Amino acid sequence: MGEPSRIAVIGGGAAGISAGSMAKRTNPDAIVTVCTEFEDVAYSPCGIPFVLAKEIPDFQRLFLAGPENYAEAGIDLRRETAVTAVDMANRTMTAGGDVVPWDRLIVCSGFNYLLPDVPGHDLEGITYVKNIRRGMELNETLNHVKKAVVLESTPLGVEMLSALAHRGIETHLVDEGSWLLSQIADPDIAEPVQKNLEELGCHLHFGVELVRFEGTNGKLTHVVTSEGAIEADLCVVATHKEPNTVLAREIGLALGSTGGVAVDERMRTSIDGVYAAGDVVEVPQGLTGVAVQGLTGSHAMQQGRVAGANAGGGDRVYNPVYIPWGMMGGQIQIGGASFGEHLATAMGIPYVVGKAAGISRARYYPGVQQVIVKLLAEPRTGRLIGAQVVGGEGVKERADFLAFALGKGTTLDEIAWMENVYSPPIGALYEPMSVAAQNGLAQL
Amino acid sequence: MSATPTPHPEWFGHDKVALWGPGALPAAPPAPPGSNARNQGDRALADALSKAGTPGRRPGDRPVTRPPKPQAKRRMRMDGESALVTRSMRRLAADGGAPPPRTHVNPVWRSVLGPVYAALPWAVKRRVLRLTSGVRGWRRGQ
Numbered sequence: 132m133g134e135p136s137r138i139a140v141i142g143g144g145a146a147g148i149s150a151g152s153m154a155k156r157t158n159p160d161a162i163v164t165v166c167t168e169f170e171d172v173a174y175s176p177c178g179i180p181f182v183l184a185k186e187i188p189d190f191q192r193l194f195l196a197g198p199e200n201y202a203e204a205g206i207d208l209r210r211e212t213a214v215t216a217v218d219m220a221n222r223t224m225t226a227g228g229d230v231v232p233w234d235r236l237i238v239c240s241g242f243n244y245l246l247p248d249v250p251g252h253d254l255e256g257i258t259y260v261k262n263i264r265r266g267m268e269l270n271e272t273l274n275h276v277k278k279a280v281v282l283e284s285t286p287l288g289v290e291m292l293s294a295l296a297h298r299g300i301e302t303h304l305v306d307e308g309s310w311l312l313s314q315i316a317d318p319d320i321a322e323p324v325q326k327n328l329e330e331l332g333c334h335l336h337f338g339v340e341l342v343r344f345e346g347t348n349g350k351l352t353h354v355v356t357s358e359g360a361i362e363a364d365l366c367v368v369a370t371h372k373e374p375n376t377v378l379a380r381e382i383g384l385a386l387g388s389t390g391g392v393a394v395d396e397r398m399r400t401s402i403d404g405v406y407a408a409g410d411v412v413e414v415p416q417g418l419t420g421v422a423v424q425g426l427t428g429s430h431a432m433q434q435g436r437v438a439g440a441n442a443g444g445g446d447r448v449y450n451p452v453y454i455p456w457g458m459m460g461g462q463i464q465i466g467g468a469s470f471g472e473h474l475a476t477a478m479g480i481p482y483v484v485g486k487a488a489g490i491s492r493a494r495y496y497p498g499v500q501q502v503i504v505k506l507l508a509e510p511r512t513g514r515l516i517g518a519q520v521v522g523g524e525g526v527k528e529r530a531d532f533l534a535f536a537l538g539k540g541t542t543l544d545e546i547a548w549m550e551n552v553y554s555p556p557i558g559a560l561y562e563p564m565s566v567a568a569q570n571g572l573a574q575l
Numbered sequence: 576m577s578a579t580p581t582p583h584p585e586w587f588g589h590d591k592v593a594l595w596g597p598g599a600l601p602a603a604p605p606a607p608p609g610s611n612a613r614n615q616g617d618r619a620l621a622d623a624l625s626k627a628g629t630p631g632r633r634p635g636d637r638p639v640t641r642p643p644k645p646q647a648k649r650r651m652r653m654d655g656e657s658a659l660v661t662r663s664m665r666r667l668a669a670d671g672g673a674p675p676p677r678t679h680v681n682p683v684w685r686s687v688l689g690p691v692y693a694a695l696p697w698a699v700k701r702r703v704l705r706l707t708s709g710v711r712g713w714r715r716g717q
Binding site: 168169170171173174189190191192193194195196197198199200211243244245246248252259261262263264265267268271272307308309310313314317318319322337338339340357368373375376380386387388389390393394395396397399413414415419420421422448450451472473474476477478479480481 | 605606610611612613614615616617619620622623624626627628633634635636637638639640641642643645646648649651652656659660662663664665666667668671673674675676677678692693695697700701704705707708709710711712713714715
């Protein structure tokens with residue numbers, strides 16, 4: 132027998148951990164080493180805003196595994212171990228002072244937030260929500276915060292707006308865009324969420340540019356915008372997810388048009404034996420083939436599984452993405468898949484719209500909520516090209532279904548005549564997606 | 576070998592509790608006290624609370640970056656995307672009574688390349704997008 136394969140993973144987030152686990156599962160004889168510069172792995176960073184909001188009672192329940200579990204599984208997990216160099220000629224990497232040899236390398240170095248590059252960006256009180264221990268510290272800090280600003284209405288920004296308002300903090304949003312979640316949602320779909328956040332006491336400032344941060348004794352006091360200064364003890368930066376390609380660039384991996392690492396459908400990079408997955412990579416959008424980057428935790432996990440399986444000697448592929456997304460904004464659910472009207476207009480994609488306001492349960496059943504569905508389709512064929520949904524419940528399942536339908540080339544006609552669950556407590560007689568599709572057919 | 580994904584149980588047990596317990600719900604409760612996961616959570620919390628409010632740098636306290644100097648293809652995409660998105664947002668904002676966006680747009684894209692792109696038929700745009708996306712080695716989506 133030859134030497135066991137050595138598989139090294141850089142990064143311990145969703146992609147890195149799932150890559151390491153899948154590599155070990157695919158090739159149990161392999162020596163799998165996972166290095167992360169942080170203290171913890173296997174927790175849900177996406178849960179942090181909801182602990183901060185006090186909707187989840189404690190941080191501990193966000194943990195899914197302990198380091199002991201990885202030792203038991205035969206994975207050499209090295210925490211607080213930054214990888215500082217990769218020697219491609221000798222196939223080794225320097226991790227926390229040790230030289231770790233590898234035959235297959237998986238780069239899952241994640242993302243960082245885009246720096247708000249204005250004066251004062253290093254003041255105390257300018258905060259980022261990403262790492263769980265820093266989230267725990269922030270939770271303590273929030274007990275003393277009276278006024279806060281959230282920078283940009285990205286999904287995290289909107290979750291943090293809801294969280295801060297829920298804690299009784301005077302909360303302002305500063306956003307260059309014209310409406311909430313403008314990077315992903317249409318204004319008519321975002322409107323119910325926007326109204327709900329205003330009802331919760333959030334002050335929303337759109338079409339407003341960040342000018343600088345001001346402080347006293349090194350501590351933030353004001354966020355200055357093109358429309359004036361906002362008093363603030365704290366500013367949560369929720370800007371674009373910039374791929375962390377420092378090591379990837381040193382290694383010489385090819386980058387794509389988003390700045391993320393270019394990979395093929397087996398998550399192979401431009402260098403033989405090196406894979407990449409998660410927020411550091413870009414993958415094609417299914418409809419246009421255009422590269423996209425900075426997706427969700429579920430995308431990172433699946434990409435990590437594919438990279439890990441292939442690094443372990445398996446043969447798996449990752450498909451182009453249709454990006455189902457969904458979230459809570461205040462007390463409203465919002466989501467979608469592929470394009471909305473805004474992005475389709477920006478890209479010049481011709482479309483017709485079918486929209487309907489339906490209900491989530493039978494109209495007489497307690498707890499019934501409105502569900503608004505907006506479908507975009509090709510004018511000639513009626514083939515679905517995008518969808519957005521907003522409502523009180525049932526958004527996630529519809530977004531998942533619509534993303535799947537998009538991947539199958541489903542048409543408005545097929546959705547208009549689809550079967551659906553009818554049961555008063557969980558579904559209305561008329562499925563809102565189906566009604567929206569019928570309305571869309573009338574536009575063809 | 577087959578490219579079809581096969582189901583695999585997760586490593587550390589959150590699927591093993593699915594459909595167990597009284598009433599069979601919730602399918603996957605959080606890790607119970609005494610478990611490795613919960614213990615790690617307790618250790619993390621104790622450490623974080625001991626540091627809260629004290630000065631000093633810690634891992635992950637400033638996960639922020641300036642993007643590297645963009646390569647030509649990224650510069651082209653950033654400028655183009657910004658121009659096209661801003662143009663669309665301006666139009667939809669005007670229709671809905673929302674304020675105009677405050678994003679910065681490259682003047683060449685605003686006055687020359689944006690209008691040229693807008694004038695192309697979708698079939699041509701689609702080819703341009705595919706050719707310039709830099710994506711290689713993927714099967715096509717729908």
